[in-house]
Amino acid sequence: MKKFMLLVAMVMAFTAYASAQYPNSKSSSSYYHSSVTEERVLANSTDTYSEVFVADVNVVVYVEGDGDTDLDLYIYDESGNLIDSDTDNTDKCYCEWTPRWRGKFTIKIKNLGSVYNAYTMYVLQ
Numbered sequence: 009m010k011k012f013m014l015l016v017a018m019v020m021a022f023t024a025y026a027s028a029q030y031p032n033s034k035s036s037s038s039y040y041h042s043s044v045t046e047e048r049v050l051a052n053s054t055d056t057y058s059e060v061f062v063a064d065v066n067v068v069v070y071v072e073g074d075g076d077t078d079l080d081l082y083i084y085d086e087s088g089n090l091i092d093s094d095t096d097n098t099d100k101c102y103c104e105w106t107p108r109w110r111g112k113f114t115i116k117i118k119n120l121g122s123v124y125n126a127y128t129m130y131v132l133q
Contacts, residue, residue, distance in 0.1 A: 041133045048126040049079070049119040057115040061107045061133050069115055070130045073099025077121020084114040099125055 041061075049055045061067050073079045081101035083091040091113070094101035107113070119125050 041131070043129075043131045045129045045131075046126070047129070048124045049117055050124050051077070051119060051122050054116050054118045057117075057129075058112055059115060059131060060110070060112050062110045063107050065133055066104065066106050067113075068130070068132045069101075069103045070132075071099075071101040071117055071127050072130075073125040073127040075099060076123055077119055077125045079125055079127060080118045080120065082116040082118065084116070086111045086113070099127065 043059075045057070047055060069081065069083065071079060071081050077099060078097050079099040079101055081094045081103055083093065083103050083105065085091055085107075092103040092105050094103055101117070115129070115131070117127065117129065
């Protein structure tokens with residue numbers, strides 16, 4: 009339930025942001041994309057995802073693990089440049105940025121522990 013409430017709060021924040029950024033648009037939902045992925049990353053492994061994001065609209069990626077290991081989050085653009093990362097010593101990761109162009113971005117979730125970590129990834133644009 010806590011994860012669901014976080015997602016609802018993120019959606020509400022994004023809707024307010026999109027309405028402020030695009031006040032003349034008929035529907036701010038045309039700029040809205042969200043996904044929730046539940047997965048587990050094996051010990052000392054990395055899960056990789058590709059997403060296409062539009063230009064000039066804020067993106068949030070939030071990962072919450074099961075508490076067993078440290079997870080790190082990395083975001084790369086289509087040229088392989090590191091855009092953002094969260095490499096603290098927890099399995100809760102947060103990255104936020106605004107793409108300057110429409111393109112494919114790579115999201116990497118790295119498990120630094122010796123056991124798997126079941127996580128949920130929230131992507132919001």
